[in-house]
Amino acid sequence: MDILFFGGAFDPPHTGHSHILSRALTYKTFDKIIIMPTGTPGHKSGCKAPFPIRKLMAQKAFEYPGLNVEVSDYEGLKDEKSYSYITLEHLKEVYPTAKIWFLIGADSAINMKSWVNWQRLAEQTAFIILDRGRRDGQMLKKAVEEIKVYSPDSIVLKARPVEQSSTRIRQQVQKGADISEQVCPQVQNIIMQSAVYDEDYYKRNISTARFLLPLMMDEKRQRHTLNVRRLAVKLALRHGVDTDKTQLCALLHDVMKQAPRREILRRAGSFLGQKAARDKPPEVLHGFAAAHFAQKEMAIDDDETLWALRSHTCGRAGMSDVEKIIYLADMLSAERKFDGKNRLLDIAYENLDNAMEKALESSLRWLEEKKRPIDTDSIQALNYFKTLNKDGGSIDGK
Ligand SMILES: [Fe+2]
Ligand SMILES: [Fe+2]
Incomplete structure (x- = not known):
């Protein structure tokens, strides 16, 4: 052979x-x-x-x-x-x-x-x-x-x-020059649709993240991701949060959800440390793997974005508004059905901290009922929001 x-x-x-x-x-x-x-x-x-x-x-x-x-x-x-x-x-x-x-x-x-x-x-x-x-x-x-x-x-x-030369082709793409003589039509389409060589950070990363969806997940998960994006943008507008950053996080939050288990473990482990990854419930690791993917594959170094990806599965004490929005939009996305969803959605539009407390309570209760492992970050997050809401204002004074 x-x-x-x-x-x-x-x-x-x-x-x-x-x-x-x-x-x-x-x-x-x-x-x-x-x-x-x-x-x-x-x-x-x-x-x-x-x-x-x-x-x-x-x-x-x-x-x-x-x-x-x-x-x-x-x-x-x-x-x-x-x-x-x-x-x-x-x-x-x-x-x-x-x-x-x-x-x-x-x-x-x-x-x-x-x-x-x-x-x-x-x-x-x-x-x-x-x-x-x-x-x-x-x-x-x-x-x-x-x-x-x-x-x-x-x-x-x-x-x-x-x-x-690939370097020159990327430079030409950035100048808007014609590259049809240098790459095949299918490659040209991929470059244009994904905007993968665009200089603008959000234009590039949002288009790339959107382009990645069918490559990384089945149709059901894609629909969920797009629903999360829709709700996340609404919540961001309501609360005066950066909509570009929010939709980028929404598009990437489940990018690793359907990756092979080995890849999830490897990515989460190199982001978190191998021991910490092994100590976490397996269900939460795809968020950490998504943060690793964003950092390594897309050169995204913005802390808030990386935190939002990793905390969307388990929450954490001290979450930023973008993190809260991604957590809540993931839980309350259009295709999900559960008792009390509409009430929680109303609270999310009114006050993110109150909604986080209720959302964490509800998801911890569900995990307890199902006898599933509970991540310590989630317990700390719930305590954090309880204290915060009892004190009547956010810790950073907003
Ligand atoms: Fe997820
Ligand atoms: Fe999700």
Whole structure:
């Protein structure tokens, strides 16, 4: 079995990438093509688009009818930096009898010695090195000779120069320039719809969060999320709270709710600490995982937003108005039916602190009746709101 492996940030994937891949496909017949979008360690200096969107763009950009193409999650869902030799070891475990051909450019071949454990990597693969004639031929020749000591089947393929660059495409998107020559129509649509490269913080993040919904959850959960957004915006307007921030939190609050359990635990654990995550009731962890997703995948560093995502499941003492609104809108969204809902909704429009006390009382009572574990944050939150409401005003004096 011959597998062609092609990794990259694909932020976005462009026609230059497709050209490289198509050229490699002329070399031999491959039984499988594995496209591997990289992870997002230290997002700010790394990828701009969240992993699920880069994955979708790669799926669209590298669609080859009749070929077995897989866009892999392996590196994208890791928190730590992924080294190629580890990825190759993983692929060798999954496909022990396969020969894995690793597609790289001449630059990577010349810089191979700076890759961690490059000899170990080279021993497990054969490189297909695309030479687009941009680099010094002698340097490349010398690098290839050294690589071949460990990876004797590696080959160099000549290809025509391609000028595309993801960085330049992102800059062009920000200027409103035409990118239709540089990306395929489906990728262009994704970039436009998700506004994922827009410079405006709220335009970008609200559109991206909205675009993510069908990628991350089923239709029922999407309807719930949109209902939460609707009510959250109404409550924000009523109480003079930032509506952009509120709707961004509403759109993201359940982004991890239907993620695989392993991913929820990993994200919540790296946000909270592994021990703290294990001590929490499992039902509340998707809020912490959502905060991790927002921070890592969307570079959202606004504390209030991150708090609103994490506290929407359990509440906490000292919640901000945005947090209270998200908690209440989640509980009182249009599709939910329970006794006393309309009364609680009226209170939420009148006074967020009173509504939080009633909402927490009601949800703790429900958890007790169902004999479900209760998060300590929720108990502290209820005590906080009881004290606050008894004292007749909010702690920050509003
Ligand atoms: Fe939730
Ligand atoms: Fe929810």
